[in-house]
Amino acid sequence: MRVRFGQFTIDSDTRQLVRGGSEIHLSPKAFDLLCTLIESRPKVVEKADLHARIWPDTYVVDANLNILIGEIRRAIGDSAQEPIFIRTVHGVGYAFCGTAVDVQSARAAVEPLFCWVAWGSKTCQLSEGDNVIGRDPRCSVWLDAPGVSRRHASIRVDSASRRVTLADLGSTNGTFLRRAPVHAEVALTDGDVIKVGAVDLTVRLWATDKVPETKRIRRRVK
Numbered sequence: 001m002r003v004r005f006g007q008f009t010i011d012s013d014t015r016q017l018v019r020g021g022s023e024i025h026l027s028p029k030a031f032d033l034l035c036t037l038i039e040s041r042p043k044v045v046e047k048a049d050l051h052a053r054i055w056p057d058t059y060v061v062d063a064n065l066n067i068l069i070g071e072i073r074r075a076i077g078d079s080a081q082e083p084i085f086i087r088t089v090h091g092v093g094y095a096f097c098g099t100a101v102d103v104q105s106a107r108a109a110v111e112p113l114f115c116w117v118a119w120g121s122k123t124c125q126l127s128e129g130d131n132v133i134g135r136d137p138r139c140s141v142w143l144d145a146p147g148v149s150r151r152h153a154s155i156r157v158d159s160a161s162r163r164v165t166l167a168d169l170g171s172t173n174g175t176f177l178r179r180a181p182v183h184a185e186v187a188l189t190d191g192d193v194i195k196v197g198a199v200d201l202t203v204r205l206w207a208t209d210k211v212p213e214t215k216r217i218r219r220r221v222k
């Protein structure tokens with residue numbers, strides 16, 4: 001499941017909740033709870049069903065569920081009094097009440113862009129959406145190298161608009177494209193070199209059709 005709601009995108013496969021280019025931390029059970037509510041939208045999910053889904057074969061009191069709901073609301077800026085996303089149905093359970101779009105369905109008919117970054121002898125394929133580059137092992141592109149911030153930069157792949165863009169995430173040492181510092185989101189083309197700390201990343205883009213603002217390459221990077 002990959003769903004966009006408000007400024008957020010949640011991906012159950014990568015277990016990421018992202019706002020813009022920044023990943024938002026949720027505990028594993030809070031993440032599972034949010035996914036359950038979104039998958040069941042707009043249906044109200046009863047507390048007993050949530051208990052069975054989140055804590056199978058384990059007895060827990062309702063307070064544990066309330067704690068997870070509070071964690072989710074803080075993460076997405078929601079309010080119990082004026083809910084935008086999570087609605088409480090007193091005595092019954094909870095429901096996801098916000099507008100959500102299935103990203104997979106929205107781009108099902110779109111020819112995907114295939115994108116990689118390469119450095120040294122390594123390559124990393126980029127996914128649709130935001131791909132965070134950084135020293136944190138949870139990043140899409142993990143760079144354990146000098147000068148790289150925990151969450152350094154982000155490459156966004158948008159097949160619908162036929163664009164691949166780069167943004168700095170407030171890194172300590174900055175992100176450079178074509179030797180120039182990146183201060184705002186910029187478009188990438190095949191062969192561009194991104195400097196992140198001590199690492200030079202080469203961008204590789206490939207598509208089966210003509211892609212504006214990118215150059216096609218004829219073979220995949222090995």
